[in-house]
Amino acid sequence: MATTETKPTTARPATELTPSPLDARIPPGPLEQKWERHKFELKLVNPANKRRYTIIVVGSGLAGSSAAATMAELGYNIKCFCYQDSPRRAHSIAAQGGINAAKNYRNDGDSVYRLFYDTIKGGDFRAREANVYRLAEVSLNIIDQCVAQGVPFAREYSGYLDNRSFGGAQVSRTFYARGQTGQQLLLGAYQALERQIGLGKVQMFPRTEMLDLVVIDGRARGIITRDMVTGKIERHIADAVVLATGGYGNVFYLSTNAKGCNATAIWRAHRKGAFFGNPCFTQIHPTCIPVTGDHQSKLTLMSESLRNDGRVWVPKRKGDTRPPNEIPEDERDYFLERKYPSYGNLAPRDIASRAAKEVCDEGRGVGPGGLGVYLDFADAIKRLGRRVIEERYGNLFDMYLRITGEDPYEVPFRIYPAVHYTMGGLWVDYNLMSTIPGLFVIGEANFSDHGANRLGASALMQGLADGYFILPYTIGDYLARGGIAKADTSHAAFAEAEAEVTERINRLLSINGRRTVDSFHRELGKLLWDYCGMARNEAGLKKALERIPELRAEFWENVRVPGEGGELNQELEKAGRVADFLELAELMCIDALHRAESCGGHFREEYQTEDGEAKRDDEHFAYVAAWQFTGVGNQPVLHKEPLNYEYVQLATRSYK
Amino acid sequence: MNLTLNVWRQKNRNDPGRFVTYQATNISPDMSFLEMLDVVNQELIMRGEEPIAFDHDCREGICGMCGLMINGVAHGPEQTTTCQLHMRSFKDGDTITIEPWRASAFPVIKDLVVDRSAFDRIIAAGGYISVSTGSAPDGNAIPIPKDAADKAMDAAACIGCGACVAACPNASAMLFVGAKVTHLGLLPQGQPERYQRAVRMVEQMDAEGFGGCTNIGECSAVCPKGISLDVIARLNRDLLVATIKGVR
Numbered sequence: 001m002a003t004t005e006t007k008p009t010t011a012r013p014a015t016e017l018t019p020s021p022l023d024a025r026i027p028p029g030p031l032e033q034k035w036e037r038h039k040f041e042l043k044l045v046n047p048a049n050k051r052r053y054t055i056i057v058v059g060s061g062l063a064g065s066s067a068a069a070t071m072a073e074l075g076y077n078i079k080c081f082c083y084q085d086s087p088r089r090a091h092s093i094a095a096q097g098g099i100n101a102a103k104n105y106r107n108d109g110d111s112v113y114r115l116f117y118d119t120i121k122g123g124d125f126r127a128r129e130a131n132v133y134r135l136a137e138v139s140l141n142i143i144d145q146c147v148a149q150g151v152p153f154a155r156e157y158s159g160y161l162d163n164r165s166f167g168g169a170q171v172s173r174t175f176y177a178r179g180q181t182g183q184q185l186l187l188g189a190y191q192a193l194e195r196q197i198g199l200g201k202v203q204m205f206p207r208t209e210m211l212d213l214v215v216i217d218g219r220a221r222g223i224i225t226r227d228m229v230t231g232k233i234e235r236h237i238a239d240a241v242v243l244a245t246g247g248y249g250n251v252f253y254l255s256t257n258a259k260g261c262n263a264t265a266i267w268r269a270h271r272k273g274a275f276f277g278n279p280c281f282t283q284i285h286p287t288c289i290p291v292t293g294d295h296q297s298k299l300t301l302m303s304e305s306l307r308n309d310g311r312v313w314v315p316k317r318k319g320d321t322r323p324p325n326e327i328p329e330d331e332r333d334y335f336l337e338r339k340y341p342s343y344g345n346l347a348p349r350d351i352a353s354r355a356a357k358e359v360c361d362e363g364r365g366v367g368p369g370g371l372g373v374y375l376d377f378a379d380a381i382k383r384l385g386r387r388v389i390e391e392r393y394g395n396l397f398d399m400y401l402r403i404t405g406e407d408p409y410e411v412p413f414r415i416y417p418a419v420h421y422t423m424g425g426l427w428v429d430y431n432l433m434s435t436i437p438g439l440f441v442i443g444e445a446n447f448s449d450h451g452a453n454r455l456g457a458s459a460l461m462q463g464l465a466d467g468y469f470i471l472p473y474t475i476g477d478y479l480a481r482g483g484i485a486k487a488d489t490s491h492a493a494f495a496e497a498e499a500e501v502t503e504r505i506n507r508l509l510s511i512n513g514r515r516t517v518d519s520f521h522r523e524l525g526k527l528l529w530d531y532c533g534m535a536r537n538e539a540g541l542k543k544a545l546e547r548i549p550e551l552r553a554e555f556w557e558n559v560r561v562p563g564e565g566g567e568l569n570q571e572l573e574k575a576g577r578v579a580d581f582l583e584l585a586e587l588m589c590i591d592a593l594h595r596a597e598s599c600g601g602h603f604r605e606e607y608q609t610e611d612g613e614a615k616r617d618d619e620h621f622a623y624v625a626a627w628q629f630t631g632v633g634n635q636p637v638l639h640k641e642p643l644n645y646e647y648v649q650l651a652t653r654s655y656k
Numbered sequence: 657m658n659l660t661l662n663v664w665r666q667k668n669r670n671d672p673g674r675f676v677t678y679q680a681t682n683i684s685p686d687m688s689f690l691e692m693l694d695v696v697n698q699e700l701i702m703r704g705e706e707p708i709a710f711d712h713d714c715r716e717g718i719c720g721m722c723g724l725m726i727n728g729v730a731h732g733p734e735q736t737t738t739c740q741l742h743m744r745s746f747k748d749g750d751t752i753t754i755e756p757w758r759a760s761a762f763p764v765i766k767d768l769v770v771d772r773s774a775f776d777r778i779i780a781a782g783g784y785i786s787v788s789t790g791s792a793p794d795g796n797a798i799p800i801p802k803d804a805a806d807k808a809m810d811a812a813a814c815i816g817c818g819a820c821v822a823a824c825p826n827a828s829a830m831l832f833v834g835a836k837v838t839h840l841g842l843l844p845q846g847q848p849e850r851y852q853r854a855v856r857m858v859e860q861m862d863a864e865g866f867g868g869c870t871n872i873g874e875c876s877a878v879c880p881k882g883i884s885l886d887v888i889a890r891l892n893r894d895l896l897v898a899t900i901k902g903v904r
């Protein structure tokens with residue numbers, strides 16, 4: 001495997017174009033002053049000049065909408081794209097529990113530094129200190145901005161903002177709007193975006209999918225899109241391109257992502273030269289509704305906030321099939337409380353998920369197939385009364401009843417872990433710019449901030465931090481430094497990219513094989529879940545690495561995509577996405593195989609402590625793995641960005 | 657269970673469209689309605705026919721993308737989104753008629769897929785608070801009575817699916833507009849633009865070709881988020897005040 005090591009640079013803070021592929025451009029100075037100083041040193045674009053620049057934003061979730069709206073407010077011309085019929089539908093809308101901010105309104109000892117520390121520790125020491133500190137800092141502004149937009153956060157009787165607790169924290173710093181926090185934050189950003197659309201500063205392209213990135217003179221200059229209604233392939237040019245297209249959890253087929261979530265935008269950019277950071281870092285969320293059968297099309301998350309009041313347990317005895325209410329207290333194993341007494345049911349996600357898998361593997365799982373554990377509210381209802389529980393979690397209880405036909409006020413929830421979030425993504429520097437100059441990546445689509453495991457209520461925080469408060473500053477510096485040549489969509493790079501896109505579509509439509517797109521996707525997902533899911537080992541990963549290229553080859557020979565290109569064709573849309581997943585899956589396994597340690601969501605069975613906890617290897621793996629594409633089926637090149645901890649001491653992560 | 661489906665098929669916006677009958681066999685009561693359609697589509701593809709196009713995304717009842725007229729009722733027999741409707745609500749041997757939302761402001765794109773961009777244009781006309789990033793005071797600077805915050809949240813729960821329009825004999829969008837006007841109008845931050853917001857959103861609603869409200873209440877009865885008719889009353893009150901004040 002070819003590797004290059006890049007020394008960390010601290011002297012060069014701004015967005016310069018240099019040949020060094022992995023310069024994180026972390027500003028010098030003390031941690032607390034880095035962002036403040038950096039903001040001052042970033043070049044500015046004069047207000048009158050901003051209107052001369054056009055910026056493409058792909059994706060309209062929390063990161064994309066907030067970035068598009070904010071940059072339009074500043075005066076830039078924005079073209080924003082989403083595959084849904086409206087920007088308001090982006091999957092950020094499904095986030096339930098809340099958003100973290102170090103406001104310390106509870107007076108319980110929270111601070112920017114504590115949020116920073118919890119996030120670094122929660123990520124199992126695989127995130128950049130400087131980025132995470134900045135995230136904690138701007139978390140304060142996010143709440144203010146959202147309140148001003150009219151986001152109806154939960155309030156106390158005094159009229160002041162309420163908070164709740166989330167996993168991996170011992171303070172209450174999570175702001176929420178019932179179980180619909182993501183929806184309300186997204187609608188805030190969406191309304192800000194619509195305001196700019198109304199003012200003519202943003203041109204919105206719904207039902208439009210980005211199918212390739214256009215690079216001219218080494219800079220990202222545009223995209224090729226497909227109008228999903230007419231099938232028309234179009235060219236769009238800009239001075240910079242922002243990808244805010246979310247994560248790639250749907251590579252597993254079954255995940256809590258929306259059905260349309262896909263990796264095509266970031267994967268196409270990766271193929272064009274953007275490095276992919278830590279692709280094997282995926283998050284398996286502990287509290288999802290278990291699978292009921294082969295027909296299952298997606299998995300549904302039950303908010304982590306339920307673990308504030310619910311208690312997780314399984315029977316002590318294997319194969320105990322009694323109904324939960326008939327199992328006496330002393331025959332129950334509250335395994336999270338037992339194993340992690342100081343965090344209890346609020347242990348972080350990776351740890352809670354593995355613990356659930358462990359008891360199910362022992363044969364103590366509940367429900368059909370034994371793949372489930374109880375999340376019990378009986379004690380909470382006794383303590384607080386049904387009304388309080390209804391107020392806090394009513395919509396989640398209703399949703400569970402609707403899906404399973406069981407009433408969680410009467411019997412405990414049955415939950416099981418499911419793929420939920422991807423910490424990996426396109427590698428970006430401190431300015432959120434990828435290794436392709438002019439290509440910025442924000443929100444879940446990038447790899448930054450969460451290390452090897454994300455804490456609950458931090459995805460919303462990161463998406464909005466990137467979009468409202470970070471990218472609008474850093475992108476100006478890139479534009480102000482100039483050097484972006486004049487070009488238009490007749491440039492050869494556009495013609496070439498468009499030809500490739502058209503050729504690929506025609507190829508997909510012409511195969512007319514014997515298997516549906518979904519059947520390939522399901523098989524790929526099962527393969528990844530078995531070998532690159534909650535627990536991984538060398539033999540399994542090698543098996544997956546053999547099987548994935550075979551499956552990919554079969555896909556290109558035997559997939560059946562009905563219909564035509566020049567019309568609304570949902571099978572064609574899916575086929576393009578699954579084709580990209582079939583390449584990405586291989587990279588995930590390569591990364592998981594190379595990282596011979598356990599950290600956060602990446603649990604390699606060979607590397608664990610005596611009591612089954614993840615065993616990190618800081619001496620050899622305290623780095624970001626950034627992979628460079630070298631062709632389909634070829635071994636990618638690994639670049640390492642060393643992680644230097646100047647403030648936090650690397651320690652064994654313990655929640656006991 | 658086995659079901660007979662009468663499904664609206666329409667090649668594109670200009671095609672007149674027609675019903676086609678399909679058999680859905682071996683359907684599990686645990687499937688969602690959309691998973692049942694997935695099964696039918698997989699069979700259609702393998703038979704060399706074109707699958708039925710329908711909108712969907714999150715499949716957990718929050719994105720608002722899915723929406724089918726099922727036996728003449730928007731989102732079907734349970735008061736929820738189509739993706740959260742499960743087959744246990746039907747019986748073996750049932751015949752189910754499946755149509756797209758029908759309203760002139762929501763033209764059909766293909767089969768069961770409609771164009772709801774009119775809703776976005778209504779929001780763009782005034783469904784926001786004009787606060788640019790960076791200009792906000794501290795989140796706790798303005799206490800908001802819990803009751804007001806809770807009621808605002810009730811209205812803000814709207815997912816923009818368009819069932820209200822589809823269910824209304826006049827294809828009115830008053831519930832949708834009322835929900836946003838109520839959400840923002842109940843909060844202190846929303847006061848400066850309150851009356852202008854109501855006027856502009858209603859003007860856009862009319863321009864899009866939605867009908868007027870005649871207090872039938874079908875909209876609220878099918879709303880998957882249970883948005884109350886009160887929001888329409890509140891919208892009408894704000895419009896009246898706007899007229900008295902001469903707000904344009």
